Amino acid sequence: MDDFMRAAFEQAQKSFDEGGIPIGSVIVHEGSIIGRGHNRRVQKGSATLHGEIDALENAGRLAASVYRESVLYTTLSPCPMCSGAIELYGFKKIVVGENQNFMGAEDHLRSKGVEVEVIHSAECTELMARFIQEKPELWYEDIGQ
């Protein structure tokens, strides 16, 4: 796990410690983190604040060119909503912690020319698996099931 995925994982751990869904994300531009976030559906009673959306929100309003030059890191394979935002803003590359607990819209992103690198992190996989085992109702609500 590199420093950027480590930062995303720390966001996931923070959410877990808050009783929320442990998915974290950071956005990296020119070697620096410009936005970080974690899933806040539970904490905020939000319908849309997945980790990736929270990171985008915390990065603030940016020029289109910044997104195209940025890499989005997320601890879990991005769902269709977050993949839609990744597509909309023209990210060329994302790095995914794991896709064993949930397979998101990776094929769709690849079909749009987005490079999707999956690092198969044991830490990301174990934290998410633990959460799903402990709080399955929160997890299935998060993915609309």
Ligand SMILES: [Zn+2]
């Ligand atoms: Zn999502």
